[in-house]
Amino acid sequence: MKTGLKVVSILQIILGALTLIVGLLATGLFAAGGAAGAASAGVVAGLIGLTVIFVILGGVFDILSGIFGLRAAKDASKATPAVVFGAIALVLAVISLIMDFSVQSLLGCVIPVLYFVFALNAKKGGN
Numbered sequence: 001m002k003t004g005l006k007v008v009s010i011l012q013i014i015l016g017a018l019t020l021i022v023g024l025l026a027t028g029l030f031a032a033g034g035a036a037g038a039a040s041a042g043v044v045a046g047l048i049g050l051t052v053i054f055v056i057l058g059g060v061f062d063i064l065s066g067i068f069g070l071r072a073a074k075d076a077s078k079a080t081p082a083v084v085f086g087a088i089a090l091v092l093a094v095i096s097l098i099m100d101f102s103v104q105s106l107l108g109c110v111i112p113v114l115y116f117v118f119a120l121n122a123k124k125g126g127n
Helices: 002-032 039-076 080-099 105-106 110-123
Strands: none
Touching: 002 039, 002 110, 039 080, 039 110, 080 105, 080 110
């Protein structure tokens, strides 16, 4: 199970880094677009900016959870942050699944479920 946590944690770090890169690129693209003149365009720009911020925060969250997962795989006494991050990721994945039930959302639950199960097992001292 510790090997599973290592693998899922590395996947979290990779996916988090890719998400962070996409978020930063999107920030650059929207900043290069300039300010819009109409009031409704300002609202749209604000919503897009808020979305980009959440994408960046999601990438940081994934990277941190991957780091905590790797720490938990090495030392079971350091598994509490991994379990907490796993629980948060699982709740967010379920909320996403409820809001938009699709194959993509369903597949998006796989890594958080595996991460949470492996982190719990590491906390209990499992192999």
